[in-house]
Amino acid sequence: MTQKMIRDVIRDTxxxxxxxxxxxxxxxxxxxxxxGAPGGPEAIGGIWSTSTGLxxxxxxxxxxxxxxxxxxxxxxxxxxxxTGKRAIAEIMFADFIGVCMDQIWxxxxxxxxxxxxxxxxxxxxxxxxxxxFNAAPQHSQSIHSxxxxxxxxxxxxxxxxxxxxxxxxQAIRDDDPVIFLEHKAxxxxxxxxxxxxxxxxxxxxxxxxxxxxxxxxxxxxMVGFAEAAAAQLAEDGIGCxxxxxxxxxPLDEEAILDSVExxxxxxxxxxxxxxxxxxxxxxxxxxxxxxxxxxxxxEMVTAPHSPVPFARELESAYLPSPERIVAAASKLxxxxxx
Amino acid sequence: MQLSREALLQAxxxxxxxxxxxxxxxxxxxxxxxxxFTHLYAGQEACAVGVCEHLGPKDYIISTHRGHGxxxxxxxxxxxxxxEIYGSTEGLCKGKGGSMHIADVNVGMLGANGIVGAGxxxxxxxxxxxxxxxxxxxxxxxxxxxxxxxxxxxxxxAVVLKLPVIFVFENNHYSExxxxxxxxxxxxxxxxxxxxxxxxxxxxGIDFFSVYEAMRELIExxxxxxxxxxxxxDCERFYGHFEGDPQRYRGEGELxxxxxxxxxxxxxxAKVTEAKLLKGGDLDAVDKEVADLIDRAVExxxxxxxxxxxxVLEDVYISY
Numbered sequence: 001m002t003q004k005m006i007r008d009v010i011r012d013t014x015x016x017x018x019x020x021x022x023x024x025x026x027x028x029x030x031x032x033x034x035x036g037a038p039g040g041p042e043a044i045g046g047i048w049s050t051s052t053g054l055x056x057x058x059x060x061x062x063x064x065x066x067x068x069x070x071x072x073x074x075x076x077x078x079x080x081x082x083t084g085k086r087a088i089a090e091i092m093f094a095d096f097i098g099v100c101m102d103q104i105w106x107x108x109x110x111x112x113x114x115x116x117x118x119x120x121x122x123x124x125x126x127x128x129x130x131x132x133f134n135a136a137p138q139h140s141q142s143i144h145s146x147x148x149x150x151x152x153x154x155x156x157x158x159x160x161x162x163x164x165x166x167x168x169x170q171a172i173r174d175d176d177p178v179i180f181l182e183h184k185a186x187x188x189x190x191x192x193x194x195x196x197x198x199x200x201x202x203x204x205x206x207x208x209x210x211x212x213x214x215x216x217x218x219x220x221x222m223v224g225f226a227e228a229a230a231a232q233l234a235e236d237g238i239g240c241x242x243x244x245x246x247x248x249x250p251l252d253e254e255a256i257l258d259s260v261e262x263x264x265x266x267x268x269x270x271x272x273x274x275x276x277x278x279x280x281x282x283x284x285x286x287x288x289x290x291x292x293x294x295x296x297x298x299e300m301v302t303a304p305h306s307p308v309p310f311a312r313e314l315e316s317a318y319l320p321s322p323e324r325i326v327a328a329a330s331k332l333x334x335x336x337x338x
Numbered sequence: 339m340q341l342s343r344e345a346l347l348q349a350x351x352x353x354x355x356x357x358x359x360x361x362x363x364x365x366x367x368x369x370x371x372x373x374x375f376t377h378l379y380a381g382q383e384a385c386a387v388g389v390c391e392h393l394g395p396k397d398y399i400i401s402t403h404r405g406h407g408x409x410x411x412x413x414x415x416x417x418x419x420x421x422e423i424y425g426s427t428e429g430l431c432k433g434k435g436g437s438m439h440i441a442d443v444n445v446g447m448l449g450a451n452g453i454v455g456a457g458x459x460x461x462x463x464x465x466x467x468x469x470x471x472x473x474x475x476x477x478x479x480x481x482x483x484x485x486x487x488x489x490x491x492x493x494x495x496a497v498v499l500k501l502p503v504i505f506v507f508e509n510n511h512y513s514e515x516x517x518x519x520x521x522x523x524x525x526x527x528x529x530x531x532x533x534x535x536x537x538x539x540x541x542x543g544i545d546f547f548s549v550y551e552a553m554r555e556l557i558e559x560x561x562x563x564x565x566x567x568x569x570x571x572d573c574e575r576f577y578g579h580f581e582g583d584p585q586r587y588r589g590e591g592e593l594x595x596x597x598x599x600x601x602x603x604x605x606x607x608a609k610v611t612e613a614k615l616l617k618g619g620d621l622d623a624v625d626k627e628v629a630d631l632i633d634r635a636v637e638x639x640x641x642x643x644x645x646x647x648x649x650v651l652e653d654v655y656i657s658y
Contacts, residue, residue, distance in 0.1 A: 025466065061470070067498055072491035075459020076466060079475070082448055083398055083467035102488070106453050107460065114439040115449065116422075116432035117653035151654050175656040203658075250658050 002195055007187040009161045010050040010126075013168045014088060018058050024172065025062045025080060026051065027073050028090030028126075032065035041065075047092060048128060048187055070096050074103035077123045082111065086122045086172065094129035094143045094181065108177045109152030124171045124178045130221055130271055131308050131319050132185035140308035140315070142272035144219065147179045148248040148281070154178045154202055155249040159223040161191040163246060166200030173199070183220040203250035211239025214329055215259040217282055218269040219245050222320060226269050229325035238333055240267075248278055256282065257290050264295035265332045269320055274302040296335035299328040341550075346616055349391055349546055351624050353383035353603055355416060356407040358632045360577070363406075363423065366636065367581045372423060376437045379407030381576035384602035385508045386411035388541075388549025388571075389476060392557055398446045398464035399476040400457035402508075404575075405450020408478055409440050412447040420635035426642035433645045434653065454513075455479070455486025458505065462492045465501035465566070474502045474560050482513025484527050493534040496566035504556050505531060505568040508543060510575035515587050531568035543573030544602040547609065574600045 004012070018024050032055040033044025045052030055063040066073050070091055077087035091097060097104065104125065111119045131140040148155045154176055158164040164182075171178040208223060209230045218226040223244045230240035241259045245252065260266050266286050270279040279300045286298060301320045309315055341349070360380035366372050379386070382404070390399065390411035401408035409419055414430060422429030423437050430442055441449035448464060451457050461477030468475040483489055484507050496503040507527045511518045524530040531538035537559060542548035549571060556567045574596040578585045585593070610616040 061466075064466070064499065067491075067494055069491035069495055071488045072459040072462055072495040075456070075488065075492065076463035076495065079398075079400070079448065079460035079463020080466045081463070082443055082460070083446075083464045085463075085467055087463070102453055102456055103459060107451075107456055110439075111449070112656065113653050114431060114435040115441045115443060116430065116434050118431070119441070119443045120656065154655070154658075176658075 001192045004161050004193045005188055005190045006161050006164050007049050009164045013165050017172045024086045026088040027064040027066050029068050029092050031090055035065050070100035071103055074100040078108045081121045081123045088124045091127045093139050094127035095138050095141045109150050120175050121177050122175050124180050126180045128184045129181045130183045136310040137307040145272045145277040156247050157181045157219045159244050161193045165193050166198045170199045185221050202247045203252050205243040205245050205252040205255040208242040208244050209240050211241045213239045214265040214267050215263045216240045216242040216267045222269040222271050225322050228322040232326055233329050260286050260290045261293045264293050266298045267328055268300045270302045273305050296332050299332050301325050301328050349387055352387045352411055354628045356383045356410045358628050362632050374436050376581045377404040378577040379404045381574040384546040384549055385543045385571045385573055388546050389553050392553050395446050396471050397473045400448045400461045401450040402478050402480055403454050405440055413445045414442045414447055417635050420639040421642045424639040427645045428642040455483040455488045458489045458492035461503055462496050465503035468502050474557055477505045479507050481509045481518040497535045500565040502560040503566040507570045508573055509570055510573050514579045528570045537567040540570045543571030544600050544605055546606050
């Protein structure tokens with residue numbers, strides 16, 4: 001085990017996989033940086049420092065610095081992957097998905113199906129997402145709900161350094177296209193990371209805390225918020241069974257349903273707005289498959305149906321918080337039938 | 339360079355196969371035999387064949403909304419193509435793609451595309467692979483796709499990364515139902531491509547030899563590491579944007595005139611017979627061979643296995 005920050009885990013994992021597989025390439029804006037500028041290449045190494053040193057080590061044919069052209073970045077990753085490469089494409093902010101949505105949704109996600117199972121498109125699209133930086137409406141969003149709704153894509157949302165290594169290694173080696181969502185606020189989070197080869201199969205939630213009273217589901221930055229809330233609730237004798245979903249497509253339905261059948265209460269914490277979302281999807285799953293186990297209505301703590309605001313006070317009010325999670329949990333425990 | 343007799347016959351066979359494939363589809367669609375949307379390539383055969391006769395299985399092409407011709411020219415199985423268009427599980431894409439998504443990555447044909455302009459960025463990626471293989475990647479686009487931002491991004495990125503990508507713009511003068519004279523703001527697609535910093539030439543898209551010779555030069559240029567290039571091919575679309583299009587945008591007598599004066603198959607026949615490279619009888623024999631192939635393709639497609647509800651969920655993922 002080694003202590004590492006998530007941003008370094010990402011860099012080191014890509015490094016290990018590039019060393020292991022010559023067919024792996026990486027593309028993105030400023031993943032090298034400084035090309036054509038007086039400071040020279042490698043001035044940046046990715047604006048999140050997730051590719052520092054990789055260009056020098058693997059060369060410009062494999063670590064490909066691109067113009068600001070998201071559609072061409074994803075299209076190029078797709079074309080390379082269809083013809084025998086593996087590709088990691090970096091979209092600098094998840095919000096920029098709008099610019100390349102056609103390539104993701106109509107092309108990459110559908111190739112294998114449209115082509116009758118003959119093709120393979122192993123692309124990992126890495127996207128920093130989420131709020132907490134006062135980065136305003138176009139640099140703070142949560143996009144997992146709508147990419148999870150797209151058949152043909154897998155969606156991964158690690159929240160710890162160890163999970164980042166295991167899930168990113170799996171994503172790179174996976175033969176299907178993967179949307180790999182890195183929460184911006186978690187890049188600096190440090191933790192134990194297994195040494196050597198480490199893979200986590202998709203579709204397996206991580207048990208964060210165990211408890212018998214409430215099942216709590218969370219992803220990304222919300223996992224830490226829910227953990228803080230669970231610690232506070234534990235002081236009041238309320239036990240939270242907190243699951244970090246890790247991947248939303250595929251989804252670990254079994255772990256969710258098993259937990260709810262035991263606790264009888266469900267609290268979903270989601271950073272995305274609430275309509276047609278991950279939260280409502282999970283709610284539908286549990287209400288259709290574990291209704292008889294429920295002792296109370298399902299509670300959802302989510303962002304509101306609004307863009308992510310800029311000002312500190314506004315973004316704090318927008319994002320779910322440990323306090324709101326505690327309040328929702330207390331409401332669940334206080335519920336009495338009619 | 340003089341083409342061999344075999345090469346000439348093969349080029350003619352490919353063009354004729356495309357023509358008869360499309361003309362037969364036109365009839366079958368009118369009879370209600372085929373579901374969905376179909377966009378026919380007839381009239382543009384010299385473009386696809388003039389390009390693809392240079393290519394091998396490790397060269398890649400990405401096609402357009404009008405993809406049957408590129409598919410045949412790149413070597414996709416004609417019988418399996420017909421089965422696909424009829425929606426059979428025995429089709430090239432097991433009945434999951436149909437006309438607009440027809441593809442066979444195993445022969446380097448990376449797909450027709452339902453989204454106009456989506457192909458060029460994908461060709462850039464195939465160009466990354468081609469660069470490491472010493473081959474080329476071809477982005478076919480029409481005068482419609484040439485106006486999409488994706489095409490601009492792809493052209494710029496191919497120049498920046500110095501990739502062996504050839505942007506082939508087939509100018510049939512109609513982007514769907516709108517004239518090129520209106521929709522292409524630049525003086526021409528060629529001047530626009532040149533402005534991106536690449537070698538940009540034009541050729542006569544109704545003359546196989548014009549396309550073929552121009553492409554030889556561009557492929558040599560691109561595989562020598564000079565970066566991308568583009569070629570604009572002036573050609574004609576004999577049918578509407580889609581089957582069922584009443585084509586009210588056409589001029590008086592235009593369809594008859596282009597079939598009479600600007601038919602690449604007639605042009606080819608006249609050239610090779612006048613130069614005494616082939617006899618009319620040689621070409622007639624190919625016509626007969628192709629007609630039999632298309633008859634057989636339709637007959638087999640009509641009898642081929644149909645998908646069932648159980649097939650819906652197959653091939654969404656490799657593992658899930």
